[in-house]
Amino acid sequence: MRRVTFNQSEDDSSKIYYYDDKITVTQEMITLGEPYNQVFNLATIYGVSHGKDTSGTFGRLLWCFIAFFGLLFGSILFFKDWHLTGGISVFVSAFILWAAIHNSARPFVELKFGGLNNQMLYFKKMDEAEALSVAIKFAIQSKNTPPNPGQNVYPVPIFPNPVLSRN
Secondary structure (H helix, E strand, O other), X not given: OOEOOOOOOOOHHHOEEEEOOOEEEEOOEEEEOOXXXXXXXXXXXXXXXXXXXXXXXXXXXXXXXXXHHHHHHHHHHXXXXXXXXXXXXXXHHHHHHHHHHHOOOEEEEEEEOOOOOOEEEEOOOHHHHHHHXXXXXXXXXXXXXXXXXOOOOOOOOOOOOOOOOOO
8 A cells, every 4th residue: 555645744753755565754764664674864865766777788688598599499309309308498498588578677766875875775666666756855855945934944053062172
């Protein structure tokens, strides 16, 4: 069950932007459930992107090439009265070819932290990745909106009082 909300209540800490069985995006944090079991503070994320992962294309093409020759070899064996060996070879090669084509582009959401430690989250469907990306963008945008009149810009001082002073 996926739910995307934008104005749930007046209290910023209880605002939920995305809720899934395993992923929750609130005003303050992103909570990832079972496969990841991680929590990210929204203040540390400066950007998010989504798309389809096409890395490893050479490896997939190599597996398709091997599977194609496995199909060819298996069909030759099948027609040369090696039915069991040829059938198994065709079946295994067809499965390898299907797996290489099926996993050719996985949808992902990339959480950008401003360094080399970006986090990639992979999904089964592109619309799930797009919905999570949009929800995180709205949460980041609402976190960086200017405060209401009369409200402090920073909850804590940027430069705290020094502990040791030369005076």
